[in-house]
Amino acid sequence: MRKRLITALSGLALATAIGLVPSTSAQAEPDIDTVQARVDRLYHEAEQASERYNDAKIELDALQRDLESLRADQERQDADLGAVREQVKDTMLRQFEGQGISAVGEVFVSDDPSAFLSQLSTMSSYTSYQDALLDDYATEVQALDIRRTATATRLEQVEKTEERLAAEKATIEAKHSEAESLLDRLKEEERTQILSRGSTTVPSVVPASGRAAAAVAYAMAQVGDAYVYGAAGPSAWDCSGLTMVAWAQAGVALPHSSSAQYSSGARVSSSDLQPGDLVFYYSPISHVGMYIGNGLIVHAANPSSGTRVAELYSMPYVGAVRPG
Known part of the structure; x- marks a missing residue:
């Protein structure tokens, strides 16, 4: 009998203790100062990204202006190369006129400037005028290659800068959205209190x-x-x-x-x-x-x-x- 009584009393004590413990822990809402600090930090991080975005836009504008100039320069150089190429072709055609033009024709079928130059260099019996034309052509080919490389490099820089702009914009939007979500969770009077600070x-x-x-x-x-x-x-x-x-x-x-x-x-x-x-x-x-x-x-x-x-x-x- 005494053993059953002790067991019953122990069960009652355990049930009482369980009843006093909440089933879930209460999570306190952050106070206004905490929310204020988090909102200020998020707005500042968004503004940092925004200013980096502005810097990248300035850089992009300069790169695009430079790219346009390089492309125009490349087009002029391409035209200069074409003019010299035509002079070389005309001179070679006159020299080989009547001697069979098949070898010369093979030279002219290539659209690649470097290949054209290589094939011309294997031919002999140039006059001093032809030598000068060949030198001019070599110079123009080199100049065009330099401009093509510069244009390609600047284009790559433009693309990378545009990627930076997109990344900074995404950061701005994410930080802004997070700050607004924090504010939306506050009661109206608390939100007004936060927004009025510093005025x-x-x-x-x-x-x-x-x-x-x-x-x-x-x-x-x-x-x-x-x-x-x-x-x-x-x-x-x-x-x-x-x-x-x-x-x-x-x-x-x-x-x-x-x-x-x-x-x-x-x-x-x-x-x-x-x-x-x-x-x-x-x-x-x-x-x-x-x-x-x-x-x-x-x-x-x-x-x-x-x-x-x-x-x-x-x-x-x-x-x-x-x-x-």
């Missing part, structure tokens, strides 16, 4: 002067516009697209790349900043804004925030330049 009251007057005044006025007029990777207006921007078009209003041409813009003017210390100066962030540089005075910048921030005013040191500061 600053827009100053009514910016004390800019000279050419910088036109650049600052244009940039400030875009506050509230959307942020789109790779965009340069008129109603959506990325960081370097905004500063590029803003300074274009002052007659200053800038590349569509934050890292390239860092080399577009004289370096300025943080203590000497003036409205219109370009300020750069992160290492390697992947973001640019425009200083507007009083420790503030205007910049195309990210897809959630758009174009806004922020504090100068709201991101890891690298340096500044003064365009123009």
Whole structure:
């Protein structure tokens, strides 16, 4: 009897203990600060890819211009080679006229310039004029080969750059999508709280002067516009697209790349900043804004925030330049 009682009490204790243990472990939702940090990191990684994309586009444009020039040069060289070839053919035909033309005919059936040159070199009894023509032909063949090689090399570089562009675009889209998914999981008030962080009251007057005044006025007029990777207006921007078009209003041409813009003017210390100066962030540089005075910048921030005013040191500061 005592043994059965102990067994029953043990079973009751075990059942009670099991009832107190939850069947599945509760997974705590990440707090706003954690989500904020993850979203900021994803947007920054997407922007890094976007700026690399911009750099690759600049490189691709230069390569394509060079390729067009090389192709045109190759076509001119091909025409020059054809003209010399015709002169050699005419001279050889005249020399062998009446002596049977079968050997010469075999020479002319080949369309390969190197083969044609090799066959001609086996023939003898050239006049000094014919020797000069042959030398000209050899020179033109070599020049054409050089141009063909250069064209093929540049074409390969174009193809590799286009592959880089596609890869960077895929990275941008993946990081952006992941950040948006994180934000979509938050409640509306939490999302609003995250997106409102870092916002600053827009100053009514910016004390800019000279050419910088036109650049600052244009940039400030875009506050509230959307942020789109790779965009340069008129109603959506990325960081370097905004500063590029803003300074274009002052007659200053800038590349569509934050890292390239860092080399577009004289370096300025943080203590000497003036409205219109370009300020750069992160290492390697992947973001640019425009200083507007009083420790503030205007910049195309990210897809959630758009174009806004922020504090100068709201991101890891690298340096500044003064365009123009």
